[in-house]
Amino acid sequence: MNLSMxxxxxxxxxxxxxxxxxxxxxxxxxxxxxxxKSTLVSMLAGLLKxxxxxxxxxxxxxxxxxxxxNVRPEKRRIAMVFQQHSLFxxxxxxxxxxxxxxxxxxxxxxxxxxxxxxxxxxxxLLGREVINLSGGEKQRVALGRAILANPRLLLMDEPxxxxxxxxxxxxxxxLRSVSEQFGIPYLFISHSLIEMRLMTDSALVFEKGNMVExxxxxxxxxxxxxxxxxxxINLLQLGRPSESAGLFAYPWxxxxxxxxxxxxxxxxMAELSSKDIILFKQHPEAISARNLLECSxxxxxSSGRKIGVELECGGNxxxxxxxxxxxxxxxxxxxxxxxxxxxxxxxxxxxGA
Amino acid sequence: xxxxxxxxxxxxLTIKLxxxxxxxxxxxxxxxxxxxxxxxxRLKGVIGAVVALPLxxxxxxxxxxxxxxxxxxxxxxxxxxxxxxxxxxxxxGLALASVFYSLPFMVQPLQNAFESIGDRPLExxxxxxxxxxxxxxxxxxxxxxxxxxxxxxxxxxxxxxxFGVVLMIGGNIPGVTRVASVxxxxxxxxxxxxxxxxxxxxxxxxxxxxxxxxxxWRPNALNMTxxx
Numbered sequence: 001m002n003l004s005m006x007x008x009x010x011x012x013x014x015x016x017x018x019x020x021x022x023x024x025x026x027x028x029x030x031x032x033x034x035x036x037k038s039t040l041v042s043m044l045a046g047l048l049k050x051x052x053x054x055x056x057x058x059x060x061x062x063x064x065x066x067x068x069x070n071v072r073p074e075k076r077r078i079a080m081v082f083q084q085h086s087l088f089x090x091x092x093x094x095x096x097x098x099x100x101x102x103x104x105x106x107x108x109x110x111x112x113x114x115x116x117x118x119x120x121x122x123x124x125l126l127g128r129e130v131i132n133l134s135g136g137e138k139q140r141v142a143l144g145r146a147i148l149a150n151p152r153l154l155l156m157d158e159p160x161x162x163x164x165x166x167x168x169x170x171x172x173x174x175l176r177s178v179s180e181q182f183g184i185p186y187l188f189i190s191h192s193l194i195e196m197r198l199m200t201d202s203a204l205v206f207e208k209g210n211m212v213e214x215x216x217x218x219x220x221x222x223x224x225x226x227x228x229x230x231x232x233i234n235l236l237q238l239g240r241p242s243e244s245a246g247l248f249a250y251p252w253x254x255x256x257x258x259x260x261x262x263x264x265x266x267x268x269m270a271e272l273s274s275k276d277i278i279l280f281k282q283h284p285e286a287i288s289a290r291n292l293l294e295c296s297x298x299x300x301x302s303s304g305r306k307i308g309v310e311l312e313c314g315g316n317x318x319x320x321x322x323x324x325x326x327x328x329x330x331x332x333x334x335x336x337x338x339x340x341x342x343x344x345x346x347x348x349x350x351x352g353a
Numbered sequence: 354x355x356x357x358x359x360x361x362x363x364x365x366l367t368i369k370l371x372x373x374x375x376x377x378x379x380x381x382x383x384x385x386x387x388x389x390x391x392x393x394x395r396l397k398g399v400i401g402a403v404v405a406l407p408l409x410x411x412x413x414x415x416x417x418x419x420x421x422x423x424x425x426x427x428x429x430x431x432x433x434x435x436x437x438x439x440x441x442x443x444x445x446g447l448a449l450a451s452v453f454y455s456l457p458f459m460v461q462p463l464q465n466a467f468e469s470i471g472d473r474p475l476e477x478x479x480x481x482x483x484x485x486x487x488x489x490x491x492x493x494x495x496x497x498x499x500x501x502x503x504x505x506x507x508x509x510x511x512x513x514x515x516f517g518v519v520l521m522i523g524g525n526i527p528g529v530t531r532v533a534s535v536x537x538x539x540x541x542x543x544x545x546x547x548x549x550x551x552x553x554x555x556x557x558x559x560x561x562x563x564x565x566x567x568x569x570w571r572p573n574a575l576n577m578t579x580x581x
Binding site for chain 2: 045
């Protein structure tokens with residue numbers, strides 16, 4: 001996807017201004033509520049007309065105020081998945097899925113119906129009425145419907161925000177399949193840093209209607225660590241656990257971690273906040289935290305009033321968060337050895353991830 | 354209960370009139386309701402008020418102006434007489450007047466139904482490749498189906514109950530313009546209370562059953578005030 005946009009749109013005292021050139025298949029649009037994210041995607045989809053500017057996708061001008069071009073939404077081949085699933089309640093699941101497929105010209109139909117149904121696990125749902133589906137099922141059907149329209153770009157406008165946490169992480173692999181399995185580039189809109197990291201490679205950052213940054217998604221999470229009340233979320237890939245003295249021992253790279261929460265899956269993902277890691281200069285004599293990791297400091301970075309410490313612990317990466325005084329007291333410099341303590345209860349398993 | 358041939362003829366004419374008016378208004382009222390539901394035009398308030406006028410206007414006032422408009426010197430009358438059609442005191446004149454009179458009973462439920470759909474389903478349809486017309490027929494109309502049923506029942510029932518406009522435009526011609534409500538009036542005028550009772554009972558029962566069915570199906574279906 002190659003998208004260039006330079007658009008403005010005003011509503012009363014609010015003005016959205018976006019000027020960016022975007023390339024890549026997994027791009028995010030990040031910002032808090034009211035920053036103009038949804039306004040921007042509505043303009044990209046053709047649902048909202050910019051006051052001025054230009055939008056060009058893969059060399060085709062979709063909007064130009066100077067040249068008086070405004071391609072209608074049905075002609076843009078840009079599909080959308082909305083925050084609320086927005087399924088057609090008068091059609092069953094199969095007919096919802098086929099709505100865009102039937103309207104796609106045969107030469108653009110590269111995605112097979114059965115293949116999509118298989119990837120999104122929709123086989124069992126095809127004959128059902130949409131009112132009988134759960135929130136996660138509805139969002140999967142909405143995703144499948146958008147994929148089957150064979151768009152050249154998929155806009156996902158906070159598709160996870162209406163779902164609770166457990167469903168959110170079950171849906172993410174399906175959302176990722178848009179690019180990984182079907183080769184459709186997407187713009188993923190969210191105010192969640194963790195969703196940004198899981199779903200995108202780079203992100204456009206919006207604040208109060210202005211695009212303020214275009215950045216790597218991982219870098220974005222580090223930059224925002226100091227301002228976030230949850231800090232930087234470390235995502236840990238874990239193996240199948242075994243019980244150990246009332247806790248669960250998970251393989252983690254070459255080492256292992258003790259967690260209070262069990263799992264019966266061969267692979268799990270857990271999150272750990274940078275705020276929940278305590279650093280020691282020397283090996284403590286005794287400590288209640290069940291995980292004590294010997295790590296080397298890979299790098300330091302500042303984020304607001306906090307310092308992020310990137311650690312390498314037995315081949316695995318972790319980011320801890322400290323204040324400048326702690327850096328000075330512990331003598332933390334790149335290459336130094338440090339001990340990281342984490343309570344077994346500080347980890348949170350991500351369901352389905 | 355024994356109804357005379359004139360009574361049965363008036364009931365048949367009433368059903369025919371209500372059916373014709375409902376059919377015409379389904380076709381005319383749908384685009385008006387759609388426009389009122391979707392438009393951001395400044396004229397929306399004016400058009401909405403014009404559509405709602407029959408709800409508050411005395412039927413005799415509406416009938417009087419329609420009679421003038423359909424007369425030989427009126428714009429409608431001038432237009433129709435140029436192609437050899439006379440409207441006043443004919444079935445089709447009565448049907449045309451009833452279309453105006455029952456317009457809000459078709460348009461308002463449809464407008465409510467279209468408004469309740471919201472923008473999102475139509476936006477989704479557009480991003481899936483549906484043109485406006487396509488989205489209207491494949492998304493808006495099916496989603497507004499309950500509103501169509503309400504509107505059709507309300508329009509039919511309201512037309513059945515017409516009196517003032519009927520008398521002004523149609524007069525009282527047996528088999529042509531004498532509908533059930535006028536027939537009851539005639540019975541009362543002639544002091545034929547038994548026959549008037551029978552006809553009135555038929556009308557009462559019909560109206561009650563229609564409303565009962567509507568309330569049982571959609572308890573909030575009737576959200577307008579009727580004045581007759």
